[in-house]
Amino acid sequence: DARVTQTPRDKVTEMGQEVTMRCQPILGHNTVFWYRQTMMQGLELLAYFRNRAPLDDSGMPKDRFSAEMPDATLATLKIQPSEPRDSAVYFCASGLAGTGYGYTFGSGTRLTVV
Amino acid sequence: SQQGEEDPQALSIQEGENATMNCSYKTSINNLQWYRQNSGRGLVHLILIRSNEREKHSGRLRVTLDTSKKSSSLLITASRAADTASYFCASATGGSYIPTFGRGTSLIVHP
Numbered sequence: 001d002a003r004v005t006q007t008p009r010d011k012v013t014e015m016g017q018e019v020t021m022r023c024q025p026i027l028g029h030n031t032v033f034w035y036r037q038t039m040m041q042g043l044e045l046l047a048y049f050r051n052r053a054p055l056d057d058s059g060m061p062k063d064r065f066s067a068e069m070p071d072a073t074l075a076t077l078k079i080q081p082s083e084p085r086d087s088a089v090y091f092c093a094s095g096l097a098g099t100g101y102g103y104t105f106g107s108g109t110r111l112t113v114v
Numbered sequence: 115s116q117q118g119e120e121d122p123q124a125l126s127i128q129e130g131e132n133a134t135m136n137c138s139y140k141t142s143i144n145n146l147q148w149y150r151q152n153s154g155r156g157l158v159h160l161i162l163i164r165s166n167e168r169e170k171h172s173g174r175l176r177v178t179l180d181t182s183k184k185s186s187s188l189l190i191t192a193s194r195a196a197d198t199a200s201y202f203c204a205s206a207t208g209g210s211y212i213p214t215f216g217r218g219t220s221l222i223v224h225p
Contacts, residue, residue: 056212101160102149103147
């Protein structure tokens with residue numbers, strides 16, 4: 001089965017450090033999302049790409065977060081500088097918007113900022 | 115803010131029983147999706163129902179949609195211990211089809 005691959009699986013970093021999370025979406029999917037999941041806030045949309053173009057990043061703290069899709073096989077989410085409140089599980093998902101199919105999620109990156 | 119909210123927040127049943135989870139949403143949707151999450155990792159898509167559909171089945175899953183009440187339900191029949199997970203509804207609105215997730219229902223099925 002095709003899958004969305006996220007790396008790293010787990011990341012522990014010190015406050016102030018830069019963190020980069022990577023996602024390989026499923027080939028042929030035109031839509032990529034980044035979500036963050038915490039106990040307090042649940043699943044929050046951070047960024048959304050359609051055909052590699054960023055369409056919605058309103059849920060993302062712009063001063064420290066950035067999301068890019070340098071090519072169709074790679075999406076990145078970067079936090080600089082990281083803070084303890086960024087500790088969460090970050091999910092990437094891909095799919096074909098507007099079809100009768102849902103989205104495929106990666107296994108997530110569990111980020112701990114100490 | 116959450117577009118969808120699941121109810122109940124937690125559900126505990128015995129194996130073999132049916133489990134029903136409900137989802138309410140706020141604005142008009144294109145479709146509504148249900149996902150399952152095990153142990154805080156990787157959501158798995160279960161079923162998608164379009165706004166012009168009222169009911170959909172997939173194996174032991176049955177989803178209904180009532181757009182007049184802005185609500186959906188997920189029924190799992192003859193539950194198994196392996197169904198223990200969190201279940202989320204996600205409503206997609208507008209031309210972007212961005213799914214907005216609720217807080218989820220935590221289902222425990224006791225063997």
